[in-house]
Amino acid sequence: MGIVGWSPASAADRTGPSVYLEAGQTLEDGRDTTTSTIGLRLPMQRTFWDGRVTGNWDLYLSEWRTRGLAGQRRHYTQIGVVPMFRYRFDAGQSPWFVEGGIGVSHMNEPYQTASKRFSTQWNFSDHLGLGRNFGSARQHELGLYIKHVSNAGLRRPNPGETFVQLRYGYNF
DSSP: OSSSSSOOOOOOSSSOEEEEEEEEEEESGOOOEEEEEEEEEEEEEEEEETTEEEEEEEEEEEEEEEEEOTTTTOOEEEEEEEEEEEEETTTHHHOOEEEEEEEEEEEOOOOSSEEEEEESSSSEEEEEEEEESSSTTSOEEEEEEEEEOOOTTTHHHHHHHOEEEEEEEEOO
8 A cells, every 4th residue: 555554464464462472681781680571462453564564562571680789679570561563574475574662661660780770660661673483374483682771861860771682472
């Protein structure tokens, strides 16, 4: 239907919900924080740009683990929601994709390590990934994601934290 029009979901993208698991660690500061995530992906049920781009809502729950200082919290819980937009190569038919989105997240306490301290529990969550579907019906998915969490400078300090994560997903 064109670059700005809407069209039915592409054959390469399954239109049902999916679940995913992620694991990763921080990129800076000695890689002292790891994260584990379980997520639910809900499709927006529409595509645009002739089926090359699809939209999904990612709802997730993560646990961050850090070495921390003595007497300091070492586990943090994060919940978030991110609208994600996925581009498929080969006119929307390729098993390969790139995707990205910016959403919001909330942590049970402001995050703190020996070298960083978040000033807020509410933060923005930026996600960028590269992945591939596989399986007889492309029901499996593997991806590599970079995620950055910060409050976008709304309150100081705002050091942010960036993770590299490996994702496995299963589409229903």
